[in-house]
Amino acid sequence: MAPRKQQEIFQATLAQLAERGYEGLTVEGVAERSGVNKTTIYRWWPSKAALLAAALVEADTLAMEAPDTGSLRGDLEALVRGIAALLTRPPAADVAVAALGAAVHHPELAETARRFFADRFAREEQIFERARRRGELREDADPMLITDLLGGAVWLRTVFRGLPLDEGFAAEAVRTVLDGSAPARSPA
Known part of the structure; x- marks a missing residue:
């Protein structure tokens, strides 16, 4: 199939x-909207769940390149801003929330959610590899935990709490994860 x-x-x-939720998503509707025959869709994706899984991972709508600012802190701040944009700007925000809801209510989509986040993490892993080479990250630091803490903060703040992210949110979230929140110790 042509890209x-x-x-x-x-x-x-x-x-x-985004418009109808997972229950309202139909291969027939997708075929009509995209101008192809539904048999063409079924030839490539055997089910609605398989089609959604491919769309979530491969669609340009949710594409996000791993930033390369030259520093771990800069890359993580850019990553947080990118996640925030995906979760606050239509159509990506509507898609993300609908996909999350579908994964919660339809166990067959749990693998889709795992695949989506595994794909995103695989793309983001290079941020941490570069940081280690530059000496900005401990060898035993867990990149997935760092990513989960930052991404989770954006999801909780925007989707679950419905709060806006102010201009300094990305920098503050990254500072808290990288530096902690304990007061700085004064030299003895």
Whole structure:
């Protein structure tokens, strides 16, 4: 399948998910919206869940490149701002919330959620590899934990609490994760 047509199918899938939720997502609706026959979709993706899984991982709508600012702190702040943009700006925000809701209510989509986050983490891992080479990160530091703490903070603040993120949120979240929140010790 041509990449452009594949992206059109993915965009139609995610748009329908955002508008109607997982229950309202149909292969027929995606086919109509993307201008292809439903048999074409079924040839590539055997089910609605498989189509959604591919769309979540491969659609341009949710694409986010790992930043490379030259420093771990800068990369993590850019990453937090990118996650915040995905969760606060339509259509990505609507897709993310609908996908999360679908994964919670439909166990067959749990693997889709794992695949999505595994793909994102694989892309972000290079941030930590570069930081280790530059001597900015301990060898025993857990990149996934750092990513989860920062990404989780954005999800909780924006999606679950419905609070806005102010201008300094990314820097403060990264500072807290990298430096902690205990007061600085004065020299003895």
